[in-house]
Amino acid sequence: MALAPVITIDGPSGSGKGTVAGILAKRLGWNLLDSGALYRLLAFAAGNHGVALDNEALLEKLAAHLDVQFIGATDGKPARIILEGDEVTHAIRSEAVAAGASKVAALPAVRDALLQRQRAFQELPGLVADGRDMGTVVFPDAPLKVFLTASAEERARRRYLQLKAKGDDVSLTGLLDEIRARDERDTQRAIAPLKPAADAIQLDSTELSIEQVLEHIMSEIALRDIA
Numbered sequence: 001m002a003l004a005p006v007i008t009i010d011g012p013s014g015s016g017k018g019t020v021a022g023i024l025a026k027r028l029g030w031n032l033l034d035s036g037a038l039y040r041l042l043a044f045a046a047g048n049h050g051v052a053l054d055n056e057a058l059l060e061k062l063a064a065h066l067d068v069q070f071i072g073a074t075d076g077k078p079a080r081i082i083l084e085g086d087e088v089t090h091a092i093r094s095e096a097v098a099a100g101a102s103k104v105a106a107l108p109a110v111r112d113a114l115l116q117r118q119r120a121f122q123e124l125p126g127l128v129a130d131g132r133d134m135g136t137v138v139f140p141d142a143p144l145k146v147f148l149t150a151s152a153e154e155r156a157r158r159r160y161l162q163l164k165a166k167g168d169d170v171s172l173t174g175l176l177d178e179i180r181a182r183d184e185r186d187t188q189r190a191i192a193p194l195k196p197a198a199d200a201i202q203l204d205s206t207e208l209s210i211e212q213v214l215e216h217i218m219s220e221i222a223l224r225d226i227a
């Protein structure tokens, strides 16, 4: 049977990947893989089980047996995420969990343990996959690969507005520091670093609205006759 087509959207934190991937999946009626959520879930589970974020052997085991359910969908995103029986939909979205995710994601055995779980999302009619290595490692044959960026300042501003709207007490300079630290870790790690695939189209969303980003991607989809 033919493999489902995949559109990959990679890029740094706050560039808009998750938002754009969710809307795109909904418009196309395709499946969605938020690969960052898997690394966040692993970091969260490690905290629950008292596993240190540099204990590669234990994290590999935890990753291989991660008991996760993605339930329902709104705007292309899972409505609820259940980890080991507990709802963690919102809890995994904190900056602290993101920093932990970025640390466990640098461990080769962890990435290996999560690889097949990610590839299993490739089901008909198609998949929109967002992350750091979707186009370079997980789905190298994807017919459309997008590398979405924005300046660090704009990404911090977006994250600030997003967290403020949720009622979180955050500082813009603190978020900018965290974003820069995460960029550094994600781009400099030895395995599957954040970088554009050789055949990716690059979009800088600093001056673009979400809808304008989507228009660019939809025109690439039409050009390639993918969906």
Ligand SMILES: Nc1ncnc2c1ncn2[C@@H]1O[C@H](COP(=O)(O)OP(=O)(O)OP(=O)(O)O)[C@@H](O)[C@H]1O
Binding pocket: 011, 012, 013, 014, 015, 016, 017, 018, 019, 020, 036, 158, 159, 161, 162, 205, 208, 209, 210, 213
């Ligand atoms: N082009 C844009 N213009 C303005 N705001 C945007 C744009 N794209 C995304 N946003 C907003 O920026 C915030 C971060 O977006 P999003 O969560 O999609 O980023 P991300 O790249 O998936 O980040 P992460 O990798 O950390 O999950 C959200 O509040 C989103 O609505």
Ligand SMILES: Nc1ccn([C@H]2C[C@H](O)[C@@H](COP(=O)(O)O)O2)c(=O)n1
Binding pocket: 013, 035, 036, 037, 039, 040, 098, 101, 102, 105, 106, 130, 131, 132, 133, 134, 182, 186
């Ligand atoms: N394909 C992926 C997805 C995510 N990560 C790591 C690096 C990120 O900093 C962290 C959290 O991701 P987010 O939810 O913010 O997209 O997880 C990765 O290494 N590879």
